[in-house]
Amino acid sequence: MSQSCISDLVVSRLxxxxxxMDLMIDKGKKSISSHELGKQLGFSSSQIRKDLSQFGEFGKQGTGYDVGYLSEQLRRILNVNHIWDVALVGFGNLGQAVASYSGFIHRGFRIVALYENDPEKVGSKxxxxxxxxxSEMVEDIRHRKIKIAMLAVPTSEAQNTAKTLIQAGVRAILSYAPITIAVPNYxxxxxxxxxxxxxxxxxxxE
Amino acid sequence: MSQSCISDLVVSRLxxxxxxMDLMIDKGKKSISSHELGKQLGFSSSQIRKDLSQFGEFGKQGTGYDVGYLSEQLRRILNVNHIWDVALVGFGNLGQAVASYSGFIHRGFRIVALYENDPEKVGSKxxxxxxxxxSEMVEDIRHRKIKIAMLAVPTSEAQNTAKTLIQAGVRAILSYAPITIAVPNYxxxxxxxxxxxxxxxxxxxE
Known part of the structure; x- marks a missing residue:
């Protein structure tokens, strides 16, 4: 099935x-049945089989899914079989917490740039x-061909900052601002x- | 329609x-059409009308939704027409960021308790x-009848901590640990x- 036919809801479960799978690998588990995986994730086993079957034939009757193989295939499908460079915009409390989060790198993402408008913070390492x-953001992102940004700016600046990021070439934004941001369909x-x-x-x- | 008939997906959009609505109020806007709201949120206007009609008749033909009234009604439907006490478990980088986030109180939540197992942090204000x-968590949560907890403990401790919270009477958990946690259906x-x-x-x- 071509990529465009697969629903966002299925993609959100991948x-x-x-x-x-990666948790299973850490635990040294080699295979898992759709039933067991479903129990773990709170989904039905038929949903899991249906979701995964849209991308190929990953399970074997009787033995279930090969954990290492499925992990590798999911990484390929999700395009995280390489590390993505990510820009972080905004370095207040929230931005600082995002920057210090150690969970990105093992799952495909590396923060490579931090932008902030507070002159007291600019220049700090x-x-x-x-x-x-x-003010250096647009040129820098363009130059480094960064496609993903995390937005940790105040709510009032979120829409404009997103617009600027998109002009600079960003194609995926994870926003921490509690506001819906309008973006073009690409x-x-x-x-x-x-x-x-x-x-x-x-x-x-209750 | 009774509460149990409404899908989780509809509830997730409320x-x-x-x-x-609250953003509209801040901007001094008094009414909004489903079309305009849909454009803002990236949903179709018919979806919005369908979602909201499950809870009552909020819009008027021609004038759209009364922003103040709909905000009030949504607050009532979501049970955030009062402030909920919330416990935060784990006070590492992530827990500290959660604790310092100023966005909870205006939207129905107040962190009233912090628990941590690092003796160097315990006792700090x-x-x-x-x-x-x-170690004081269970008794304290029980005593204060706290029903909501945010979980910012290491992944390896998330499942056990959730179990303990539930035993103490917590009925809703927001987990920051990147792991699926098994909880009873209540x-x-x-x-x-x-x-x-x-x-x-x-x-x-690409």
Whole structure:
């Protein structure tokens, strides 16, 4: 099936399958059945089989999925069989936390550039990275051909910053600002908004 | 329609509608059409009308939605017309960032307890809160009847900590650990995993 026929909902589950495979590898597990994987992830085994079958034949009747092979294939499908360079814009509390998160590199992403407009922060070194002035952002991103950015700027600046990033060539944005950002259809955008997730749960609470 | 008939997918969109209404209020806007709201959120106007109609009749032909009224109603539907007490477990880099995030209180949540197992951190004061030893967690949560927890512990401790929280009476968990956690069906769990969101986008990148 061609890539464009696969629903966003299926694609959104692939990282969870990959995450589960990598956890299995860490535990030294060699194979897993769709039933067992489903139990772990809270999905039905038929959903898992259906999702994965859209990309090829990964499971074997009776023995289930080869964990190492499926991990490798999911990495290929998700395009994270190499490391992506990522720019981080905004270095307030949130940006600092994102920058210090150690979970990116093993899963395909490396923050290679930090941009901030506070002159007191610009020029400081964070690990190997120097915080750059946001005025250098467009040229720098263009020059380095960075395609992915994480947005940790104040809500009021999120839409404009996204626009600038896209002009510079960014094609995927992960925004931490609690606002829906308009992007052209050739750009992907995803959001991290913990409060929306909390509200989604309080709906069900008494 | 009774609450149990409404799909999780519809519920997951309600916080986005509320967020948009509150932004409109900030901008002094009094009403909005489903078409305009849809354009802002990247949904079709018919989807918005269909979603909201499951909870009552909020829009008026010709004038659209009354922003203040819809905001109030969404708050009631999502049970955030009052402030929820939230416990935060884990006070490493991530937990510190979560604790310092100022976006919770205006949207229905207040962190009232911090638990950590690092003896060097226990006893420190963060704003008005004292970091408590994780050994006090169960009794404290039970005593204070806290129903919501955010989990910022290392991946290897996430499942066990969730189990303990549930035993203490927590019924909704927002986990920042990149691992799927098994919970009984009377408990809600949501995840914040920026890498999964990034991988979901790289799927579409060349």
């Amino acid at each position: 990282p969870l399958y990959l995450r589960a 964070i690990g190997d990275l120097v915080i750059q002035d946001i 750009v992907r955008i995803e959001y991290i908004d913990p409060v929306s997730r909390l509200q989604q749960m309080t709906y069900y609470l | 916080p986005l509608y509320l967020r948009a 963060i704003g008005d809160l004292v970091i408590q030893d994780i 408990v809600r769990i949501e995840y914040i995993d920026p890498v999964s969101r990034l991988q979901q986008m790289t799927y579409y990148l």
